[in-house]
Amino acid sequence: MTIHISDSAQREGFKPCAHDYQVNCGNCRLNSICLPLALESDDIAQLDEIIQRSKPLQKGQHLYREGDDFQSVFAVRSGSIKAYKTTDDGREQVTGFYFPGEILGMDGISKNQHASSAKALETAAICEIPFASLEKLSAVMPSLQRHFFQLMSREITDDQVLITLLSKNSADERVAALMLSISTRNARRKLSATQFRLPMSRVDIGNYLGLTVETVSRVFSRMQKMEILKVDNKEIEILDLEGVRAMANVTS
Amino acid sequence: MTIHISDSAQREGFKPCAHDYQVNCGNCRLNSICLPLALESDDIAQLDEIIQRSKPLQKGQHLYREGDDFQSVFAVRSGSIKAYKTTDDGREQVTGFYFPGEILGMDGISKNQHASSAKALETAAICEIPFASLEKLSAVMPSLQRHFFQLMSREITDDQVLITLLSKNSADERVAALMLSISTRNARRKLSATQFRLPMSRVDIGNYLGLTVETVSRVFSRMQKMEILKVDNKEIEILDLEGVRAMANVTS
DNA sequence: ATGAGGCGTTGATGTGAATCAACGTCCCCG
DNA sequence: CGGGGACGTTGATTCACATCAACGCCTCAT
Structure with a gap:
């Protein structure tokens, strides 16, 4: 299977690694948050197949940067991530904090480029989910397709809550x-x-x-x-x- | 085919109607905005099949209300719609304005309930797209699945822009x-x-x-x-x- | 040890937008 | 025709938060 990693991730050391972390979706403590679907264990195995685990990100390292080619969405396994945009005049707007079990990077789908940057607030382990594989799998697993529609919708409603808070x-x-x-x-x-x-x-x-x-x-x-x-x-x-x-x- | 309409839409007169508006996705002037996909004309026909057009909404009428069962997403064909949330203390937060060719209602997917209300700012013609049909069709039409992921992602990035603006x-x-x-x-x-x-x-x-x-x-x-x-x-x-x-x- | 730099707190002052108030216009309905 | 209500504008005043400033506490490199 081809391995996709975004440019900046590659630059800063997010590399798939041979080391076995003995983690898979089936035994992951977070799967009730990350995958609250009625997936057959067979389905979980298929999903597991496309997910790439890697050596942890160090504090301050980027998972991706605004403008990077969009290849994958990411799930936080441990640690925490901040997502932010850079404004026209160079200031920074933090758009979200992501904790274990939460998924980020979905804002990159629309233009095939990440619309924000994501950086580790502390050492963080990440699962990378190549979007092309996810799309293919979704087409044959209705519950997975539904789950991703829901995740994206959730991101929208969360943003609306923040909009209201700010306003x-x-x-x-x-x-x-x-x-x-x-x-x-x-x-x-x-x-x-x-x-x-x-x-x-x-x-x-x-x-x-x-x-x-x-x-x-x-x-x-x-x-x-x-x-x-x-x-x-x-x-x-x-x-x-x-x-x-x-x-x-x-x-x- | 079963027809799904949300409760409040039904209350306020959003009804499918026999009158032929002589509109379909194939000849719709807006399809380059609404459906910017490389769909075969055959595919468009299939999509057309599930879309319900109806008699126009009058100014002030609701398309759906926060808390309504989520059944469909909606495309604006003419007129304009405002989407808003009601805060805990009863105030209103406008979360978006929607013009012809734009799609709204995707925030309802995550909880199977609309997370905001939508109301006509002026007389508005609307296409209703039952989500269940859309999901089924997406599973067999990769470009449609992709398109909807992109639409939702677009909504997320638009919200992020508003967040930055407000902040x-x-x-x-x-x-x-x-x-x-x-x-x-x-x-x-x-x-x-x-x-x-x-x-x-x-x-x-x-x-x-x-x-x-x-x-x-x-x-x-x-x-x-x-x-x-x-x-x-x-x-x-x-x-x-x-x-x-x-x-x-x-x-x- | 030392001092520089990042981070957080606290106080004094300034300011952009909210609030309060008054008034004009338009439109609908009696 | 007249009045009530929704909507928009403008002015005077207030206030919540930004800005400016100073300082304390870490940590880390020399």
Whole structure:
């Protein structure tokens, strides 16, 4: 089977490797997040076949860059990734953070070129899913086709949530909402919903939320003073989930 | 063939109708926008088969509402549609405007429920594409499958552009960028890139761009004073395209 | 050990857009 | 014909967040 890797990935050392990580979709702890489909184990084997695992990405390395040829979408197996676009005037807009079990790179399909860049926030293991193979397999596996339509749709609805957050909510609400989002996604991976380490810097948070570093920092301080959140550098503890929800102004 | 219509569409009068509008994908003036695929005429006939045309939606009527069962995606044939979400606290966030040839409703796939509402800004003719049929057809028509993946990906990249606009740009830049976007989309339909009528209200524009009506109005006034735009209520004329580009702060 | 550079926090000041308010226009309906 | 309501504009004031500035704490290279 031909192996496809994007240019920048190749540049920075994302290489398929012979080393057996003893991981496959069938035994992957994350498959309920990554592949929530009623796949026959036979189907999973086929999917496994096209997925390429590789040696981990180091902090700061790029998985792909805006403008790179689009060949694959990627699933995060461990670590975390930030996706971002560069604006006309050279500034950076963070468009998303991706944690284990989550899939990124789908924005590249439309123009056959990645529409954003993706960079490791910490050491990260990645599964590469060549899109051409995925398309072929989808045509014969209706549940896989459906799953990918759903994944892309999910990305759209997530973006709409961010649009609303940026357009309608205060700095307090935005930061609180991000904390809740990370908490929820942690819980989905059977990790603590109340204690976690933020892999991204304050700059990245501000950039994602349309705020300056200073504002993010002040919101954290305020939340500490209110005793709804404990912040120790990147270590976060949610002390009062209801309080954080109230600050985020969400009903759910 | 079974006919699927969403609940709210049914409530408000979106009904398939026997009247022959003498429209099909093969002869539709918009097909280069809506279906930019190398489809055999045979394929187009098959696609035509599943698409349902109906009597036009009147201004203010809903095509679907947030929470409705997801059955179909929709293509605009004439008129225009606004898509919006309702926030927890009851406010409205406009997530997009859709013009002839454009496709909406794909955000409903992920949860099998529409994630936003869609309402006619003026009388609008719509093609309904039942998603179940589309999925089946996609499995046997690779170019159609590819096309839909691309459409969804396009929606993602468009949302990312809006995210960046909301997060990084001033009121002037946002309004100018919207004018350019409408201008470009008009040109794609072989209409004037410099003169057009805005189908949406100032409230909708503000809501989409994360601004108040007053601010939108002031930006328009400013653009008039600068003589780069002529505004007469909803009638817009771009007097100086480069000037508008400069205001939007875009290089392209 | 040392100092430079990245990252985060806090305080003082400035500003762009929100808010509040008033008014004009258009259109529909009694 | 008149009035109520939706929509748009413009001006005065306020305010949330950006900006500017200073400083503390790491870490890492010399």
